[in-house]
Amino acid sequence: MSDGRAATRAIDAMRHGWPVTIRDGHATLTILPIETSDRTRLEQFDPGGDALVLISAGRAATLKLTNQREAATPDAPVAIARSAWLGFDEAMMLADPQFDLRNPLKGPFRAVACPHPQLAATALRLARVAGLLPAFFMHEEAADTVVDKAAADDIDLPERLVIAARARLPVERVEQAEIVAFRAPESGDEHVALLIGAPDGTAPLVRLHSECLTGDVFGSLKCDCGPQLHAAIDEIAAAGWGIIVYLRQEGRGIGLINKMRAYALQDQGFDTVDANTRLGFAVDARDFRIAARMLTLLGQQRIRLLTNNPHKVDALAAAGINVAERVPHRLPPNPHNARYLATKRDRTGHQL
Numbered sequence: 035m036s037d038g039r040a041a042t043r044a045i046d047a048m049r050h051g052w053p054v055t056i057r058d059g060h061a062t063l064t065i066l067p068i069e070t071s072d073r074t075r076l077e078q079f080d081p082g083g084d085a086l087v088l089i090s091a092g093r094a095a096t097l098k099l100t101n102q103r104e105a106a107t108p109d110a111p112v113a114i115a116r117s118a119w120l121g122f123d124e125a126m127m128l129a130d131p132q133f134d135l136r137n138p139l140k141g142p143f144r145a146v147a148c149p150h151p152q153l154a155a156t157a158l159r160l161a162r163v164a165g166l167l168p169a170f171f172m173h174e175e176a177a178d179t180v181v182d183k184a185a186a187d188d189i190d191l192p193e194r195l196v197i198a199a200r201a202r203l204p205v206e207r208v209e210q211a212e213i214v215a216f217r218a219p220e221s222g223d224e225h226v227a228l229l230i231g232a233p234d235g236t237a238p239l240v241r242l243h244s245e246c247l248t249g250d251v252f253g254s255l256k257c258d259c260g261p262q263l264h265a266a267i268d269e270i271a272a273a274g275w276g277i278i279v280y281l282r283q284e285g286r287g288i289g290l291i292n293k294m295r296a297y298a299l300q301d302q303g304f305d306t307v308d309a310n311t312r313l314g315f316a317v318d319a320r321d322f323r324i325a326a327r328m329l330t331l332l333g334q335q336r337i338r339l340l341t342n343n344p345h346k347v348d349a350l351a352a353a354g355i356n357v358a359e360r361v362p363h364r365l366p367p368n369p370h371n372a373r374y375l376a377t378k379r380d381r382t383g384h385q386l
């Protein structure tokens with residue numbers, strides 16, 4: 035089993051703006067997240083000015099840096115050489131898309147062959163887990179905090195998820211309900227399932243709901259999450275029994291702060307897909323194996339799934355869950371989320 039402590043320490047260091055070394059055998063790559071660093075830290079990290087800047091392929095495409103790359107694979111991380119004028123502020127412009135439309139980028143940027151592309155890919159993944167912009171300064175000298183690539187890649191593996199507690203939880207829309215809390219030892223994520231009604235031997239009606247603080251708590255009109263959650267509780271209650279699997283995968287897995295950044299880009303006119311790509315993330319960064327593991331721990335491997343997203347059905351099936359039926363979960367649009375729903379239909383394969 036890989037060392038989960040080292041991976042957790044790496045995430046913590048990144049959030050604090052401390053460098054982290056990712057190691058695979060003798061190969062090392064040391065990264066300093068741009069978002070949590072500053073001029074002084076950069077000076078300490080790279081006194082000679084010869085570190086590289088690491089960004090994702092999606093961000094590089096947005097910045098039109100891809101055609102200069104040597105790498106043949108379109109998803110490969112992109113390295114940019116620092117030059118005398120590429121200081122901390124300029125690197126922040128590379129990292130954070132909020133200024134893309136306001137500030138014409140300095141340049142020319144020189145994309146160079148990315149050292150240790152596999153380690154760089156792990157670094158970008160860790161940024162997502164840490165909820166940080168996927169952009170780093172990097173060099174090859176070792177830092178104090180070291181994590182093996184295998185341990186870093188394992189940090190949000192669902193296999194070690196366990197049931198931590200369960201209790202009766204009558205809720206506004208249905209009194210017969212029980213909440214089950216799960217803990218993911220490495221990442222510390224606390225996922226929950228709301229069991230509604232009483233098992234009757236049939237396949238439960240299940241809703242996979244990904245956390246949406248803005249929709250679930252504040253009633254945001256930008257998305258359909260809140261109404262979908264409430265309608266799902268009602269439908270499950272009406273069906274007799276079922277489960278809300280509430281996944282702590284805010285913003286389709288990019289975290290709350292990055293989702294707010296995506297919203298700011300949407301205010302500039304980009305849709306939900308392009309906003310994620312401009313930030314340097316996958317359009318959907320969720321791992322539905324977590325949901326499969328939760329259902330398995332609950333003893334429910336044959337389900338009916340409330341969703342419009344065929345990808346959820348495929349991902350559960352790939353993780354060993356028998357989805358006997360997909361039940362559509364459509365709700366009327368409002369003026370604020372109509373474009374969001376149209377984008378889901380037109381660009382991410384939702385059956386709306």
Ligand SMILES: Nc1nc2c(ncn2[C@@H]2O[C@H](COP(=O)(O)OP(=O)(O)OP(=O)(O)O)[C@@H](O)[C@H]2O)c(=O)[nH]1
Nearest residue numbers: 243244245246257283284285286296306341342343
């Ligand atoms: N990154 C990002 N995440 C968003 C945005 N709008 C909503 N979300 C997140 O999207 C997730 C909601 O997705 P779900 O309701 O599970 O569903 P779905 O993939 O659309 O599929 P359905 O089951 O058909 O509803 C939540 O984690 C929200 O926080 C956005 O504009 N950007």
Ligand SMILES: [Zn+2]
Nearest residue numbers: 246249257259
């Ligand atoms: Zn939402």
